[in-house]
Amino acid sequence: MFYKPLNEVDLNDLQLLVSNKVQEGTQLDYKLTEPEKNDDGKKEFLKDVSAFANTNGGYLIYGVEEQEINKKKTGFAERVVGIEGLNTNDLKLWMENLIRTNIEPRLVGIEFKEIIVSLTHTVLIVRIPRSWNSPHVVSFGKHWRFYARNSAGNYQMDVTQLRDLFNLGNTIPEKIEEKRNGRLSEIKRKYQTGKQIPLATLVIQIYPFDSLRMGTSIDLSKAKVLNKFLSLGDKSNYDPKFNFDGLYFGENNSYMQIFRNGVIEELNTRIFGKDESGEYFLNSKYLDWDLIKSVGWRLALLKFLGIDSPIMLNISVLGIHNYKIKVRYAQMNQYFDKILSNKSDRSDLIINPIFIESVSNLDLEGSIIEKNTEILNCWKTAENLLKPAFDSIWNAFGFEKCLYYDDEGIRIGYIKEYDRLLHI
Secondary structure (H helix, E strand, O other), rough: OOOOOOOOHHHHHHHHHHOOOOOOOEEEEEEEOOOOOOOHHHHHHHHHHHHHOOOEEEEEEEEEEEEOOOOOEEEEEEEEEEEEEEOOOHHHHEEEEEEEHHHEOOOOOOOOEEEEEEEEEEEEEEEEEEOOOOOOEEEEEOOEEEEEEEEOOEEOOHHHHHHHHHHHHHHHHHHHHHHHHHHHHHHHEEEEEEEOOOEEEEEEEEEEHHOOOOOOOOOOHHHHOOOOOOOOOOOOOOOOEEEEEEEEEEEEEEEEEEEHHHHHHHHEOOOEEEEOOOOOEEEEEHHHHHHHHHHHHHHHHHHOOOOOOOEEEEEEEEEEOOOOOEEEEOOOEEEEEEEEEEOOOOOOOOOOOOOEEOOHHOOOOOOOEEEEEEHHHHHHHHHHHHHHHHHHHOOOOOOOOOOOOOOOOOOOOOOOOOOHHHHO
């Protein structure tokens, strides 16, 4: 509704609701006062939140007065007045606890924004995303109801609507898997099928659940100027171009395509090589770093673009029949690379999807300093998310887990003890 992330919404945006005569509807509800703390007030708040989540998401705005004609509210914003003496921290904690204990299944991705109207008055905006884990039921005492929302407000869902929502929730992963397999088949036809020397590829595919909604379209003009999110590996000197599908850049058989519905597909061929004896290998050092950086940047990009639905992150390694693995290890405070004799036990590694409930809840902004080096927080987040994928890839080469993580699951980026390689 605001056409910007909630953390960027300010008082001017609220005033525009008044000047543009924006009326309440399926995604907007004005409240002059904060919810009552009695049972009726609690049920009304829970009904509002669950109805938004079960429909298309929306905003509860506390501190906006509605227009009245003949003592009847019209649903149009009349004034942004705020709530006098509002303790937003206490109210947010109360709301979060009420949602957590009285709406099933659990809702994720709810955001709050405090906007100061004057020295004494404050507006609180509650943003409820459309849920892809619906339907959600309000379970408060003996009150057990499913709600949805239309232009007239909240209403109780009937059996047919409930059945449709349950079926939708059960089919989303299957639909994404079908789309993933279709794209992988196209990539294999282009890079492996009929080639004298098949080109091995790392494929990163990020599917927001919102991409399955008919008509979903992302404003990619904002993404084009964010070069820090649009790098392939260590290279950032790309000039993204618009194409029919969305936004594209790449070189030498590697590319990234951002589709208009929010799906991101990235192909990386630089992590593979050939040694002097003619043996092909997967360079795990480049795999490790490129994959972490790319996934971190892409998730940060989706967060910037306002994607807040759940996400399926898919990693695949194609065309590595009889490939060996090249590893980095430490010895006497120096780093060395070694190609091991282990070969991949199959040509294509189709790794289990990584499910992300909400990008908005991930730590993707800012950076930290580690060993005199700036590390972006989006990379640190990706390190943790990707460990199961790395383990699966190393499993294919005969290892119990990825050796670039220590026994506590902390990434160190190399094999710490050379003795661990002596038996290989």
